[in-house]
Amino acid sequence: xxxxxxxxxxxxxxxxxxxxxxxxxxxxxxxxxxxxxxxxxxxxxxxxxxxxxxxxxxxxxxxxxxxxxxxxxxxxxxxxxxxxxxxxxxxxxxxxxxxxxxxxxxxxxxxxxxxxxxxxxxxxxxxxxxxxxxxxxxxxxxxxxxxxxxxxxxxxxxxxxxxxxxxxxxxxxxxxxxxxxxxxxxxxxxxxxxxxxxxxxxxxxxxxxxxxxxxxxxx
Numbered sequence: 001x002x003x004x005x006x007x008x009x010x011x012x013x014x015x016x017x018x019x020x021x022x023x024x025x026x027x028x029x030x031x032x033x034x035x036x037x038x039x040x041x042x043x044x045x046x047x048x049x050x051x052x053x054x055x056x057x058x059x060x061x062x063x064x065x066x067x068x069x070x071x072x073x074x075x076x077x078x079x080x081x082x083x084x085x086x087x088x089x090x091x092x093x094x095x096x097x098x099x100x101x102x103x104x105x106x107x108x109x110x111x112x113x114x115x116x117x118x119x120x121x122x123x124x125x126x127x128x129x130x131x132x133x134x135x136x137x138x139x140x141x142x143x144x145x146x147x148x149x150x151x152x153x154x155x156x157x158x159x160x161x162x163x164x165x166x167x168x169x170x171x172x173x174x175x176x177x178x179x180x181x182x183x184x185x186x187x188x189x190x191x192x193x194x195x196x197x198x199x200x201x202x203x204x205x206x207x208x209x210x211x212x213x214x215x216x217x218x219x
Contacts, residue, residue, distance in 0.1 A: 053077070092156060100160030107165050112173035134167035 020028075047067040052060050056071035064070060080086055114120055115127060143162060152158040 092159075096156065096159045100164075103160065104164050104166065104169075108170045108173055111165060112170045113177055115170075116174045116177035130167045130170065 044067065048065070051067050051069045052065050053076050054069035054072055054074065055065045056073055059065050059070035111130075115123060115130075117123075120126075147153055147158050147162070152161065
């Protein structure tokens with residue numbers, strides 16, 4: 001890595017370029033060829049599934065479909081898209097993804113920012129409680145009992161509320177927030193809060209890259 005950086009630096013600065021030996025060129029050729037073959041092998045199952053979705057049932061059952069459709073048809077997609085249950089499931093997926101991601105990001109930042117301040121009262125006990133929940137889980141039955149008492153059974157809220165705050169992500173945001181200068185961390189001016197590319201950015205005096213990195217790292 002250091003050698004590659006040195007070579008790139010010399011090329012940018014106009015210095016004498018280091019000539020690659022024959023062994024390095026051969027290694028580079030085999031390296032590129034290996035990863036091209038590996039990527040093709042990884043891509044093949046996806047192409048096979050797509051080809052089967054556009055092929056007839058007889059061709060799929062006979063096992064002659066590879067990466068190109070045989071007896072092209074779109075009846076499978078018409079059947080799936082015409083199913084109201086599929087449309088409803090897809091709608092729920094989008095809602096849970098958007099609301100769950102934004103709510104989780106917001107709650108994570110709101111929990112991490114005060115815990116990054118060393119003068120917060122009961123800071124260590126609160127952190128210990130968070131870490132304890134990260135290491136030990138109550139299990140399926142206690143979780144179900146809590147969801148039942150909160151009347152979240154068979155509701156969309158049960159899909160993302162139990163995991164609304166990720167302790168691991170919260171600790172990452174807390175650590176990044178502590179890297180901001182103390183003056184900026186102690187004098188926030190929350191005059192705006194907007195969502196941009198699923199990353200929360202604020203107009204506080206802490207530089208935006210500081211919070212932008214922490215927010216993007218928890219997506």
